[in-house]
Amino acid sequence: MTDDAGARTTVTQRAIDEIKTRIAMGEFAPGQRLPTERDLAADLGLSRSSMREAIRALTVMGVLEARHGAGIYVTRLEPGDLLETFGVVAEISRGDTLLHLVQVRKILEPAAAAAAAARIDEAGLARLRAEMTAMERGTTAEEIVGHDLEFHRVITEAAGNPVLGAILDGLNSRTFRARVWRGYREEGVFPRTYHEHDAIYRALVERDPDGARVAAAVHIGAVEEWARRQRGDEG
């Protein structure tokens, strides 16, 4: 994909690619400050307006960070920064895509649970216990969902793969938000969720990767079933 020599492409797009390339080449290192918008525009031979569009795009992508009055900086380029847009995808998606999202989660979450079983420490287990009880005691749907989300976040963190964690974070946000709107308790899903979480927790305590994998698969399977029923009448 050699850039076709400035052919039919917008100036802004070229600027985006240029900056991206310079970062990939190591010319702009993580955390480093970039030249000013004005200098950068002059350097690439385009107007500040266009340069700003390019910078904004890269900012949304999580590659750059603009600090008012201070300058433009390259982010740390960690998965969490770069995969933030993943959550947006989940939020905008509708219909069958929602189901597909859950199915991907059904693949990743068990793997994360298995990895976590081999690595989680006592502090992590304690956090899981705390989230579980907090979830039981929660009153508002939003509160309960928040602890549910945190429960999963602790596990993905313990899995030790930030990329995996960032993806699952994005995947979860949508599912859980939907649950808030729908009202969690209908159909008595809440107690079942507790037991599923408990099963995952116990497997982690026993450092049983396969047990954790299965328990997580069961849990997400239930979510998938829920998503399948909801399909189509949302968004």
Place this chain on the structure above:
Amino acid sequence: MTDDAGARTTVTQRAIDEIKTRIAMGEFAPGQRLPTERDLAADLGLSRSSMREAIRALTVMGVLEARHGAGIYVTRLEPGDLLETFGVVAEISRGDTLLHLVQVRKILEPAAAAAAAARIDEAGLARLRAEMTAMERGTTAEEIVGHDLEFHRVITEAAGNPVLGAILDGLNSRTFRARVWRGYREEGVFPRTYHEHDAIYRALVERDPDGARVAAAVHIGAVEEWARRQRGDEG
């Protein structure tokens, strides 16, 4: 997550969120045409420059598509459109993150292969055969990598989950693969790769999900091993 009433946030960011929300709410449907930049800016009470930045950001995200002279349209909002930025992550990432990316692929690819085993048709199998022979006959690294990429794409397509396919596509982005293969050739791994692909292919022919899963895991495992060795010494 109620938008904090125009607190400390830039005008452009508000515009991005506003459009995003309207799409999520269904006010702007996939494929639909939006008002003109000028109207949109007036509607949200900001300048056209700022509105353009917002639109550009959403364009890069794969949510909008601007057609010169024609107008701005919402994309089909399919996973392939939205997850295009995922490839950027792979292009920019370095060090440990590269390893983490491969590890995620190691989770997803076997699952995709297993799903494909149950669904792939004769045409798909024929394409796999074609890519394998083309890869054998290829001369340049780029050519070979292209067929390798296509081989995997056929499988993920057959898996029937566009989200999964889009993620794996991003993980396998050209630049990323090019970097992998650059080092690969020196070690004469080509023949081994062929055999690994062949193992996957045979499992698919026999409609053996578990066989396909294992074969794919072995294949990606080799890539992971390579990434682990390369870790750290690449810009």
Place this chain on the structure above:
DNA sequence: TCGACGAATTGGTACGACCTCTACCGTCCG
């Protein structure tokens, strides 16, 4: 009837002006 021209529309680019926030530095007071 149909094709070509041209005006209106719409995104793309460029300046230039001004505002707001940040960081830095010199001065003044304790």
Place this chain on the structure above:
DNA sequence: CGGACGGTAGAGGTCGTACCAATTCGTCGA
């Protein structure tokens, strides 16, 4: 002498206008 205050230059944020370029579509002429 040292820390707090305040000013100032520099950077991003916003705005408005003007003009370019691609598309669209209606109109006019062959």
